[in-house]
Amino acid sequence: MQFELTKEFISDLSEAIAAEDRIRIAEYLTGLHPVDIAEILDNLEVPEARFIYDDLKEEVASDVLVEMEEDVREDFLASLTAKEIAEAVDDMESDDATDLIQDLPEHRKERVIAEIKDQELASDIVSLLSYDEDTAGGLMAKEFFCVKKDWTVAKAIAEMRIQAEDTNNVFTVYVVDVKGELLGTLSLKTFLFANNSTTIEDLYVPNPRFVTSDTDAEEVADLMDKYDLVAIPVVNDANILLGRITIDDIVDVIREEADKDFQIASGITEKVESRDNVWILSRARLPWLLIGLLGGILGAQVIGLFESDILTHAELALFIPLIAAMGGNVGIQSSALIVQGLANGSLGMESVVKKLLKEIGVAFLNGIICSLVIFAYVIFAGHGMELAITVCVSLLSVIIVSGLFGTYIPLVLNKFKIDPALATGPFITTINDVFGLLIYFGIAAAIYL
């Protein structure tokens, strides 16, 4: 029952398109959900996608456009006229329509909006376009069920029947006063079992959770996740109901957020996908590489201070990579936990001092084990007691110092409202490399040079 897109499917379909074999194409697409068709179009060339799109039923075509990958869709839309786009937009909900029009080149936006037949939708789109994409306003849809508190259930259902035309995925009915101020919510379940003559006033749940149109998208996601909400109303500063956000859009926000954090922690500075082109990928990766390079140059200068010692004790060079790598690894581990705790609110109420003390505990425990292993190795490899002690003591110190940096730096960044995810990955690795080398050669100088 579940459709799975394969390379074979795409190449078979391409063949059918090349042969303009509409019957075979229709067979391939039978029973597929618009989401699946969108996935197929994502993987075809624009003229091929066009061929399929033109044969789709109007509402299906509209849903397919909503579900296509944004960057692929941009190219695809370039092949449609403003009128064709407007026809598809006419069947969309206002939030999806706005997302699509947002990505159009400036000069096409107005032309598409002018071609939209549904005047209410057109004006909703214009108003939604004014919100920042990463805020509640940018996520909300203007279609919702809205009833007045002095209505009876019968009257409310009659009115909702009219509102229902453009409203899909409805779970909650919003109750407002005459000015449009949000008073409360009602579930469809309550409606279903209520007596027709009861007034809304006696049924609704007051003090609903809401967000304002400028609430950050991530904050909306945290709120809906925390209180297990499937929809949340959006109001303006005067508490006037503007729209609603549904959980499916929030799931996308959560996934994108997680992806972004993972990428930042991996040293990739802008949101990219592996299918992006070489230029975009290179540009996203270069900044961190240059920082790493700077770290390497600083490392070279630290070692340079001890260059003459290396001439007499070349064996010191052997453990340079070990010290640097272990500092980096510990730093990534400890910062990852803090970054994650900050992101999902699981840090708890522990003070910074307690966190650092705990990190010292963890680092000391692991450090002792690693140091003993390396001590045994250095002795066993016949490098002598002096080097063994140097490597062992500096490894323990590096693990502790790196753990402390890894714990402390993201907390500080967070305090200064800088994304703490920046502190994991290459950044912490680079700092720890340099400090690790200073510690290593410092201890070597003290113990045995």
Next chain:
Amino acid sequence: MQFELTKEFISDLSEAIAAEDRIRIAEYLTGLHPVDIAEILDNLEVPEARFIYDDLKEEVASDVLVEMEEDVREDFLASLTAKEIAEAVDDMESDDATDLIQDLPEHRKERVIAEIKDQELASDIVSLLSYDEDTAGGLMAKEFFCVKKDWTVAKAIAEMRIQAEDTNNVFTVYVVDVKGELLGTLSLKTFLFANNSTTIEDLYVPNPRFVTSDTDAEEVADLMDKYDLVAIPVVNDANILLGRITIDDIVDVIREEADKDFQIASGITEKVESRDNVWILSRARLPWLLIGLLGGILGAQVIGLFESDILTHAELALFIPLIAAMGGNVGIQSSALIVQGLANGSLGMESVVKKLLKEIGVAFLNGIICSLVIFAYVIFAGHGMELAITVCVSLLSVIIVSGLFGTYIPLVLNKFKIDPALATGPFITTINDVFGLLIYFGIAAAIYL
């Protein structure tokens, strides 16, 4: 309107509890959602939490238990009798009840289940306990609206009124045949606007998306995300409807999954939080440190091959950390994109060869820039042309090789059904360290020793 927990709040509340000042405590908790009260209890000592819990209304207490952090709740439940737990469980939905009972020590599970008054709930729990926590069966609830296709709307609503008692968060009504086989779905909206005498058969949407009880939780999440579902029915192999999963539980799955990937990529081998204790944190971090240590020892052996050369050319040691670090950084960057693409299905249809060619492009571009920078630095620092060429050529090679490893290894792991997230972080860093050193000294030997 939004409650935000602070340290001050907790310490004020602790004081009120110590003074057994019930009036002040009630004031503190007025208007708070059970989710907020759960968060408060998470941050109190068990006896304090107990004091508050005992004064809560029965349903609120039940909701609070559902929402508490699992590990804190485990300690808290140890302070309650089996009867007290059963009383709270009696007000829960079957999935939440099962999650709670699952975490109890073996000998208490049966005693709590025996004390549950609602016999249907008790048997639902027993059946749900048999499913793996990470499958659809482990996520589903047994409470749902279920109607027969030959019923009229009026009859269906009457029956749903009875089912409604235990059923919250309902968005979809499931239609089954006489044997209980899933036929389709109906939205509450359809019900609301339908004529009382219409039969369900004429209204329902056939061929619903469903999962079977053994479907992996992540697969359920991907499906619900892809098709924007707020609930999905769970059936057994004979297509008999067993339960339903709602999106709020799936949001938790998605967040946990993202956290796990982030941790694995950061070299942390089991799911931990920064508030876990020192032992758990150390144990989760040690395995990767030992692998890093092994990498460092291999690195020492590579350098050992060239020890006598370092005695005459100590300047070679200067750029050891740079080469190692850059290999690690590039490896993390390229593997992160592949790992992420595999996780969220955004890899597209590109072949492995095309991916590797693209990675060569990216690595070459960034490599050239970094190599030129380092060439300039080495010359400027007065280390001479030979070292400059050695560092420059090996850096370029290391960046390309590391990029290829980073791209290829996660793809291979994925092919062998090993979690590709294992390939990022310490693992790729370690491999690239060793190869980087081999390349560096190999090129040094060729060019200038």
